[in-house]
Amino acid sequence: MNEFATILSYAAPVALAAIGETVVERSGVIHIGIEGGMLAGAFFAMLTTYATGSPWLGIGVGVVVGVLLALLSAVFCVTLLADQVVIGTAVNLLAIGLTRTLFALRFGASGQLLSVEKIPSMNGLDAVTIGTVILAVLVHLALTRTGWGLATRSAGEFPEATEAAGYSVAKLRYGALAFGGALAGLGGAYLSLGIAGSFADNMTAGRGFVAIAMVTFGRWKPVWALLASLLIGWVDSLQFTFQTKGWDAPFQLFVALPYLVALLVLAGVGRGANAPAALATPFRRSR
Amino acid sequence: MNQRAFLLSALAALVLIGCSAPAGKPSGEAPKEEPFKVALLTPGPVSDAGWSAMAYEGLMAIKDELGAEVNNQEAGGTQIKDAMRSYARQGYKLIFGHGFEYNEPGMEVGKDFPDTVFVSSSGGQTATNVGAFRFYLEQGFYLAGAMAGKMSKSGVVGMVGGDDVPSIRSTFKAFRAGVLAANPNAKVQEVFTGNGQDPAKAKQATEQMIAAGADFVIHQANAAAQGVFDACKEKGAYAFGANADQNANPSGAVIASAIIVGKPAFVALAKQVKEGTFKGGIALMGMDKGAIDFVVNPAMAAKVPADVTAYVDELRKQIVDGKLTVPKDEF
Numbered sequence: 001m002n003e004f005a006t007i008l009s010y011a012a013p014v015a016l017a018a019i020g021e022t023v024v025e026r027s028g029v030i031h032i033g034i035e036g037g038m039l040a041g042a043f044f045a046m047l048t049t050y051a052t053g054s055p056w057l058g059i060g061v062g063v064v065v066g067v068l069l070a071l072l073s074a075v076f077c078v079t080l081l082a083d084q085v086v087i088g089t090a091v092n093l094l095a096i097g098l099t100r101t102l103f104a105l106r107f108g109a110s111g112q113l114l115s116v117e118k119i120p121s122m123n124g125l126d127a128v129t130i131g132t133v134i135l136a137v138l139v140h141l142a143l144t145r146t147g148w149g150l151a152t153r154s155a156g157e158f159p160e161a162t163e164a165a166g167y168s169v170a171k172l173r174y175g176a177l178a179f180g181g182a183l184a185g186l187g188g189a190y191l192s193l194g195i196a197g198s199f200a201d202n203m204t205a206g207r208g209f210v211a212i213a214m215v216t217f218g219r220w221k222p223v224w225a226l227l228a229s230l231l232i233g234w235v236d237s238l239q240f241t242f243q244t245k246g247w248d249a250p251f252q253l254f255v256a257l258p259y260l261v262a263l264l265v266l267a268g269v270g271r272g273a274n275a276p277a278a279l280a281t282p283f284r285r286s287r
Numbered sequence: 288m289n290q291r292a293f294l295l296s297a298l299a300a301l302v303l304i305g306c307s308a309p310a311g312k313p314s315g316e317a318p319k320e321e322p323f324k325v326a327l328l329t330p331g332p333v334s335d336a337g338w339s340a341m342a343y344e345g346l347m348a349i350k351d352e353l354g355a356e357v358n359n360q361e362a363g364g365t366q367i368k369d370a371m372r373s374y375a376r377q378g379y380k381l382i383f384g385h386g387f388e389y390n391e392p393g394m395e396v397g398k399d400f401p402d403t404v405f406v407s408s409s410g411g412q413t414a415t416n417v418g419a420f421r422f423y424l425e426q427g428f429y430l431a432g433a434m435a436g437k438m439s440k441s442g443v444v445g446m447v448g449g450d451d452v453p454s455i456r457s458t459f460k461a462f463r464a465g466v467l468a469a470n471p472n473a474k475v476q477e478v479f480t481g482n483g484q485d486p487a488k489a490k491q492a493t494e495q496m497i498a499a500g501a502d503f504v505i506h507q508a509n510a511a512a513q514g515v516f517d518a519c520k521e522k523g524a525y526a527f528g529a530n531a532d533q534n535a536n537p538s539g540a541v542i543a544s545a546i547i548v549g550k551p552a553f554v555a556l557a558k559q560v561k562e563g564t565f566k567g568g569i570a571l572m573g574m575d576k577g578a579i580d581f582v583v584n585p586a587m588a589a590k591v592p593a594d595v596t597a598y599v600d601e602l603r604k605q606i607v608d609g610k611l612t613v614p615k616d617e618f
Contacts, residue, residue: 010491104334110343111334113513115537196486197517200510201332205485240495243478244445251451251479 005124009195011233012132013038013187013204017211018218018225019136020183025215026143027176028156028169028278032088033073034184035208036095037066041188043099046116046199047106055119059128059189066185067178069095074177078170081282092208100201111201118197119190128190135183136226143222152176156276159283169283184208213262219274228265232258323561325349326374327359328367328384331450335483337509337530342385342408345553352554353561367392375400381560383553384408387453387618393417404560409454411617413567420552423573424454424530425461426606427545428505429613430581430599431527432465434543435503436473437595438525439466445476445501447492447515449483449508457616458529458545462505464614469598476501483509490514497522505529505545516540534584542590543583552578574607 017034024031045062049055073091076082107114119126143149152172154162159169191207192199214232218225239254325346333343343359350357358379362370367384371392374382381404384393390410397405397417409421435444444466446459463475476496480488489511493504497518505527506515512529516538519526528534528544535541552572559565572578581603583591605611 006494010487013487100332100334107334109333110340111332111336111510113336113510113516113533113536115513115517191487196490196514198486198513200336200484200486200513201334202484203486203510205482205488237491237495240478240492241499243492244476244496244499246476252481255479255481 002124005129007230007234007237008129008132009121009124009126010237011229012129012194013191014207014211014214014233015132015136015226015229016128016187016190017180017184017208018214018229019132019139019222020180020187021211021215022218022220022222022225023139023143023152024176024180025279026156026220026276027152027173028159028276028281028283029077029173029177030084030088030212030280031070031073031077031177031180032085032209032212033069033091033095034088034180034211035204035206036088036092037069037181037184038188038191038208038211039092039099039202039204040069040095041066041185042192042203043103043188043199045185045189046114046192047102049116049193050114053117055117055193058116058193059119059186062189062193063182063185066181066183066188068181070177070181070184071174073181074174077282078173078177081284084280084282096202103199103201114198116193116197116199119194121194126194128186128194132226136222139222153276155283156278159278160286163285169285173283184211187211210262213266216275217262217265220276228262232262235261321378322356323353323557324356324358324377324379325381325557325560326357326379326383328362328370328382328389329359330361330363330386330388330452331483331509332361333359335509337483337512339385339509341530341547341549342383342553345549346383348550348554349557353557355557355561363388368396371396371405372399375403379403381406381557383556387419390417390419404565406556409618411569413569415567416565418565418567418569420556420570420572422547422549422552423571423579423613423615424458424545424547425613425615426574426579427547427581428458428462428529429465429468429606430602431505431543431545432462432467432475433469433602434465434591434595434599435462435505435525435527436466436469437598438591439470439473439503441500441502442470442472443474443476443500444503445478445493445496445499445505447489447496447504447506447508448477448479449481449485449489449506449511451479451481453616453618455507457618458507461613461615465602474500480508480511483507483511486511486514486517488514490518493518493524494522497524503527503542513538532582534582534586539586541584542587543581546580546582548578548580552576574603575609 041062044065045058048061049058076087155172217228236258327346329339384407387409389407393405410419519540520538525542526540
């Protein structure tokens with residue numbers, strides 16, 4: 001049980017971002033910028049907790065920052081019909097530069113090892129990890145059992161029909177991006193306040209990109225995205241165990257292990273995947 | 288569409304602001320007489336609270352004590368030569384590359400700029416205007432290993448590395464030698480996370496190391512080190528600080544630190560260059576020169592048995608006197 005709680009905890013940042021990104025992609029937008037959303041969430045969550053001593057306030061700020069960055073993307077991707085991959089990349093660069101600059105301004109150019117208050121946990125479980133599991137189920141129900149879910153999914157499949165049915169594709173996509181941004185921010189905040197209790201320059205280290213892969217891995221289904229994140233998280237924890245055994249093999253092999261597994265699974269299930277038909281296609285409303 | 292163009296350019300501006308590093312400003316208006324200019328190239332961000340931060344603090348000491356005009360940037364791989372040439376063209380007199388990988392480019396660029404001195408942290412080649420100084424941090428790691436080997440109850444100790452680079456491998460080798468000298472039956476575990484900026488990974492690696500029996504852990508994880516310390520605190524193991532004196536870390540898990548005293552070495556080097564007495568060559572900066580130290584955390588000194596303190600002090604004396612040569616890799 002404790003073992004599972006540990007894996008869940010280390011996998012939670014990726015899982016949260018992946019659940020959020022699932023909704024975003026279902027609405028027809030691919031948001032590469034969740035890496036930046038996580039990093040900004042991690043930084044501002046740490047900064048808030050450092051200043052106030054309250055990790056919960058930090059988590060809240062992390063979520064808000066994630067939403068704001070996602071809305072910035074939404075302006076360009078949804079309203080201005082810009083290329084989603086380019087905008088996402090720009091948002092990532094913005095987040096890296098912004099957090100690095102502010103980190104240096106606040107804590108000195110040479111950096112500091114920071115130790116901030118972490119969110120409380122019992123037996124390795126805490127509110128965020130439990131919430132992650134519940135959230136995956138709730139998002140699944142919302143996507144499959146509600147009118148909002150149907151409308152959002154249709155915006156990702158055939159947006160013309162969504163508009164014809166009286167919905168605004170733009171509003172649905174804004175909503176999905178904001179939700180995805182909130183979860184990316186939460187994932188980042190949990191990384192700095194739930195796991196590390198610290199912050200380092202660019203500490204998300206590609207977890208946002210892994211989350212995007214987990215969406216595909218999970219076949220655009222939130223519960224499967226969570227399970228995929230757990231599987232990769234478990235393999236990731238194995239690699240350290242392998243390394244401590246002192247086998248005569250380059251450690252890079254072990255570090256690459258989770259990605260190797262992801263690649264193999266994707267190669268197996270990738271064909272005929274139920275990707276949203278209108279994914280990454282800006283929707284121009286006809287007049 | 289006007290609005291769209293405006294917003295796009297606004298984003299472009301934001302990205303530009305975001306990308307600009309907080310480093311010193313490039314030399315703006317040309318002053319009357321040429322000031323003494325020193326540049327630093329680092330393999331990673333200087334905010335790593337470790338390896339690159341140490342060099343940055345050295346650079347700041349050069350600025351404060353010699354009144355030099357300084358600048359620094361991150362440069363790796365193919366960027367190194369470009370960065371060196373651009374500094375040399377701007378009249379920088381000393382260009383310091385913080386790593387062995389700056390030695391070879393220094394040799395090449397140095398031929399074209401005989402009036403500029405190129406110095407790297409370690410590296411084997413030298414010319415009249417190219418040199419290296421190598422911090423013998425292995426000595427500090429050896430003493431940490433000796434202490435861990437004597438004090439470990441489980442007989443298992445661990446090392447957590449961030450990036451896999453030869454300088455880190457070399458310190459780990461010395462730590463291992465120190466442990467085995469103190470306790471030939473000890474087991475030394477080694478884990479690399481592949482990232483010195485990821486405290487979550489470092490923490491996970493350390494937790495697993497402790498679960499496998501380690502009760503002393505040393506790190507070479509730069510900014511990710513907090514993860515190592517926190518894991519040690521939560522699971523009840525001792526940690527060693529590295530590069531800088533990390534004894535005061537709020538985790539309270541750091542029993543001692545193997546440190547580089549970099550500032551004097553940087554200032555002395557810059558002084559040589561400024562006065563024109565630099566002749567090239569490779570300097571080994573060890574405990575005998577006061578550039579390396581091993582400091583026990585005063586708050587935890589009571590936890591170190593007297594015989595262990597005596598043992599470590601004896602080894603330290605042998606190292607300073609040159610009777611004991613700590614193993615190190617050449618790179």
